[in-house]
Amino acid sequence: MTGVFLTILKRDLLLTIRQSTDVALVMAFFVVAAALFPFGVGPGPETLGRIAPGIVWVLALLAVMLSLDRLFQQDWEDGALELITLTPAPLPILVLGKAAAHWIGTGLPLIALAPLLGIMLNLTETAYPILIAGLALGTPSLSLIGAVGAALTLGARRAGLLMALLVLPLYIPVLIFGVTAVDAAVAGFSVRPHFLYLGAILLASLALAPLAAAAAIRNAVE
Amino acid sequence: MSELTGQDLTCIRGERPVFARLNFAWTAGTACQLTGPNGAGKSSLLRVLAGLIQPAAGSLSWHGTPIDEDREAHRARVSYCGHQEALKSALTVREGLQFWADLGGLPNRVDAALEGFELTGLADTPARILSSGQKRRVALARLIVESRPIWLLDEPTVGLDKASQERLEHLIAAHRAEGGIVAAATHVPIALPDAKNLDMADFAPGRLRGQAA
Numbered sequence: 001m002t003g004v005f006l007t008i009l010k011r012d013l014l015l016t017i018r019q020s021t022d023v024a025l026v027m028a029f030f031v032v033a034a035a036l037f038p039f040g041v042g043p044g045p046e047t048l049g050r051i052a053p054g055i056v057w058v059l060a061l062l063a064v065m066l067s068l069d070r071l072f073q074q075d076w077e078d079g080a081l082e083l084i085t086l087t088p089a090p091l092p093i094l095v096l097g098k099a100a101a102h103w104i105g106t107g108l109p110l111i112a113l114a115p116l117l118g119i120m121l122n123l124t125e126t127a128y129p130i131l132i133a134g135l136a137l138g139t140p141s142l143s144l145i146g147a148v149g150a151a152l153t154l155g156a157r158r159a160g161l162l163m164a165l166l167v168l169p170l171y172i173p174v175l176i177f178g179v180t181a182v183d184a185a186v187a188g189f190s191v192r193p194h195f196l197y198l199g200a201i202l203l204a205s206l207a208l209a210p211l212a213a214a215a216a217i218r219n220a221v222e
Numbered sequence: 223m224s225e226l227t228g229q230d231l232t233c234i235r236g237e238r239p240v241f242a243r244l245n246f247a248w249t250a251g252t253a254c255q256l257t258g259p260n261g262a263g264k265s266s267l268l269r270v271l272a273g274l275i276q277p278a279a280g281s282l283s284w285h286g287t288p289i290d291e292d293r294e295a296h297r298a299r300v301s302y303c304g305h306q307e308a309l310k311s312a313l314t315v316r317e318g319l320q321f322w323a324d325l326g327g328l329p330n331r332v333d334a335a336l337e338g339f340e341l342t343g344l345a346d347t348p349a350r351i352l353s354s355g356q357k358r359r360v361a362l363a364r365l366i367v368e369s370r371p372i373w374l375l376d377e378p379t380v381g382l383d384k385a386s387q388e389r390l391e392h393l394i395a396a397h398r399a400e401g402g403i404v405a406a407a408t409h410v411p412i413a414l415p416d417a418k419n420l421d422m423a424d425f426a427p428g429r430l431r432g433q434a435a
Binding site: 003004007008011014015018019074075078079080082083084085086087088089090094221222 | 272273274275276294295297298300302304305306307308309310312313317321322324325326364
């Protein structure tokens with residue numbers, strides 16, 4: 001079982017590396033969109049610093065969402081997805097492998113760029129470790145929940161828009177606990193409960209999202 | 223005893239019945255050519271046999287056991303080659319075949335598969351720059367790395383040159399000699415010695431109603 005998980009993870013990572021402009025574009029969006037906020041709300045360091053964690057998290061959600069079509073869309077279009085469903089390997093494990101590759105190709109670079117956004121937006125110094133840790137705990141859930149949305153919208157017209165409507169509401173809990181963890185740290189409270197919630201969301205999506213996405217894929221290839 | 227049998231298979235696609243009351247019984251070594259006009263349900267039947275589509279009625283059995291009882295085991299028996307080649311433009315021919323070999327095939331058969339369709343020289347070429355006939359050959363080479371008993375081929379000869387088609391015919395013959403089953407939908411005459419023929423027009427849903435009237 002770990003064998004097929006690693007097989008599909010390796011293949012998707014290889015594809016991500018060979019088509020790295022896809023990743024670069026999403027990361028460029030992440031940075032450029034953040035650069036808009038000083039123009040929109042004014043360059044006052046205090047205002048920006050106050051809303052910085054929220055901006056970073058919202059943009060991380062949007063960046064993940066923009067890259068979700070990479071998960072299944074290509075495989076669906078060229079016929080590979082139906083062949084993948086025809087292998088004897090359990091489909092939820094394969095979905096998990098694809099979601100893991102998606103996280104490495106999207107979540108990790110986002111985490112690496114987050115400090116840069118923090119500097120641009122005058123984030124308080126004490127907030128950095130919590131923001132990074134929160135993203136590390138929260139972005140895998142975004143990839144997993146996103147996989148369900150991506151699988152459900154396979155073959156739909158305007159799939160990207162439909163996917164956003166499906167997935168963004170489900171991202172709200174991750175957003176809430178990611179941001180409140182940073183706020184708690186800045187205000188001197190314990191971040192533990194917020195991280196526990198993020199961890200619980202991750203465990204729940206690890207258990208449920210691959211099953212739901214696999215069912216949606218079987219439906220899409222029929 | 224027949225290995226793969228279909229009983230009263232009926233297939234409905236988008237509320238339109240495609241074929242109805244289709245019966246067959248194939249023993250080891252059988253090749254069956256599916257014929258019929260466009261839209262007669264050749265591709266749909268192959269997808270039903272692969273387990274991609276659930277038949278609206280009827281059942282499909284392997285050695286007398288309905289495949290619904292163990293879908294995973296059925297997937298391990300079937301190689302499906304559809305219209306799409308499922309090649310990744312960014313991966314080389316060898317990487318692509320290795321992926322299918324690792325995912326439920328035989329990882330040590332990749333070289334044999336490359337040789338089988340004379341792809342050894344193209345092994346390290348990215349799929350993006352292959353010609354359509356070469357892509358077809360890579361897609362067919364997957365049959366060798368998967369090495370499963372049932373081959374379902376949808377228009378396998380499209381884009382193939384004469385030499386490649388002969389190679390495919392040899393491979394099919396060898397596969398049947400080992401007790402494999404081949405079902406192929408094709409408009410091009412393809413050499414399948416003593417193949418059965420399933421004319422999809424015989425199972426058109428309107429025909430039954432016509433007879434009853």
